[in-house]
Amino acid sequence: MRGPGAPIGRRERSKQDKRERIRDAARELFALHGVGGVTTQQIADHADVAIGTLYLYAATKAELLIMVQNQKFATAIDDGLAAASTATGTIDEVLAVIRPVVSCLREHVENGRTYLHELIFGDPTEPYRREGLTLAARLEGGLATLLARDQRINPQDAGTLARVITAILHLSTTATVYMDRSVEEILADLGEQTQSILAQRHRGDEVRRLG
Amino acid sequence: MRGPGAPIGRRERSKQDKRERIRDAARELFALHGVGGVTTQQIADHADVAIGTLYLYAATKAELLIMVQNQKFATAIDDGLAAASTATGTIDEVLAVIRPVVSCLREHVENGRTYLHELIFGDPTEPYRREGLTLAARLEGGLATLLARDQRINPQDAGTLARVITAILHLSTTATVYMDRSVEEILADLGEQTQSILAQRHRGDEVRRLG
DNA sequence: ACTCAATTATGAGCATACTCAATTATCCTG
DNA sequence: CAGGATAATTGAGTATGCTCATAATTGAGT
Structure with a gap:
């Protein structure tokens, strides 16, 4: 039943939940121990899913x-x-x-x-x-x-x-x-110098093709 | 014997050789099968060194x-x-x-x-x-x-x-x-636009601190 | 030529990112 | 509700990057 315009059943919601649970688990553990200091198994455990499930959501x-x-x-x-x-x-x-x-x-x-x-x-x-x-x-x-x-x-x-x-x-x-x-510093660097580059190029051959 | 100013014995040369052999093996195999398509073991074999040796030259x-x-x-x-x-x-x-x-x-x-x-x-x-x-x-x-x-x-x-x-x-x-x-295109992009950015900023407050 | 400390080489073994055949949950139809 | 099709989940298993205790090699001192 349920209007055909809203195909959001328990299945869809559960899927969304899991995605978020996995992402949150990853965020916490990464922040805590660094990316290299955490195994995918630990993340899966923390998110309370099997390792295989984790890899369904992140390749x-x-x-x-x-x-x-x-x-x-x-x-x-x-x-x-x-x-x-x-x-x-x-x-x-x-x-x-x-x-x-x-x-x-x-x-x-x-x-x-x-x-x-x-x-x-x-x-x-x-x-x-x-x-x-x-x-x-x-x-x-x-x-x-x-x-x-x-x-x-x-x-x-x-x-x-x-x-x-x-x-x-x-x-x-x-x-x-x-x-x-x-x-701001980068902007200044790029701005002033590219300007002078372009100025010099324009002073040279006006219409020149370059690969 | 050999002059003391040239501390290049067999050891040093062999080391250099090995480094090059390993690098060359890596270059060939990477070009041939892509980085992911080659195992470090294969590179070691191709360079005719043990896997452990390879890891002495590349961490x-x-x-x-x-x-x-x-x-x-x-x-x-x-x-x-x-x-x-x-x-x-x-x-x-x-x-x-x-x-x-x-x-x-x-x-x-x-x-x-x-x-x-x-x-x-x-x-x-x-x-x-x-x-x-x-x-x-x-x-x-x-x-x-x-x-x-x-x-x-x-x-x-x-x-x-x-x-x-x-x-x-x-x-x-x-x-x-x-x-x-x-x-050239990148240069043009950066040059023209940074110029206009800087121009606008200069038109604004002349001395403004920006964290 | 011999000794021996320091350096370099080895490859079986370990840790872990990732796979897949089997299992379970969910939804649809009559 | 029963049956079955589809989708989601599982975790033991695999592949491979990397380690480390052991062995071989080197060359200065004698």
Whole structure:
């Protein structure tokens, strides 16, 4: 029975529950002992499922980490965008949104390297990586609409601007030279120097094809 | 006997040989069957050493990959810089150096993600990662001296310019949005947009502190 | 040439990420 | 409610990355 528009039976709910139980167990144990200090068996036990069940919900141990990190990432993004909901779209406001996201991405370093970022920006075919991409897109979209509120910004530019800011966020969590620099410093570095590069190139051959 | 200034006995040579044999075996088999399609045992067999010996030269399987990739990276860098040895230091020449390096870094994708980059820009304490960092520094230094030849470029700026170019190279191999774009396109993207960002910020409060 | 401490090599064995044939739970139909 | 089709769960088993106690090799001192 039950209206055909809502196919959510006990089965579906139980499935959802299990997914969350597993993710929560992973989050707790990872935070407590580090990723390497926990076995998948322990996570399965903590979530009160068999090891085989765990692997129905996460194809690999790394994917467990992505599940956990995606959740944190999503929270950081949503909180940031919500806080900026009444903002007027200046760059500074956008940077304010970015800052907590950067912090979130810089966390959870294992073996001295940040897992998350490479995973999130990795292969788009893996389901959880796709989720990460969707999140990044959500951030980019949010920034774009935010920027579009600023009268001085050409509406068509808002999207590109947002992409560049996301790229900076990316650099800040992946490139060693930029790992402990603030978003503003990276921006300044990139901005001033690319400007001078472009200026020089324009001074050269105006129309030149380059592979 | 043998002069005391040359402490290179059979031992030292044998050690070097073994390191190379192991690296070569890894390179061949990785190229042939992919990283996941080869066991460390097979690599040890191919290099004609015991599995335990292999682990004396590479602490993990991932490190084997870094050994292999560092070699390719080094070759790409040296070739590029050598080819530019008579260049005059224009940006286009620098980009010509960069292009093959990017190709090299974009190779060897396993599971849809490029191992190398995260490894090279990873934890500087791991010996082979340190080697990767040294290589990146060599590239940056080479670019800087190259750029310094251009009369129009302020000599003090050459270093920063080189760093930014390296960052772009980084983005081109890590960030999904930029993964299939040419260096020039990324440069244009970053250049134009950061410029407009900076312009807007300067129009705002001139001296503003941002955590 | 012999001794011996230090270094290097070995491979059986261990830990653990992941699989899959068998089992159990859930839903649908008459 | 009975029967059976489908989906979900299980955990002993497997594959493989990595370790470590033991053995072989090296070369300086005699």
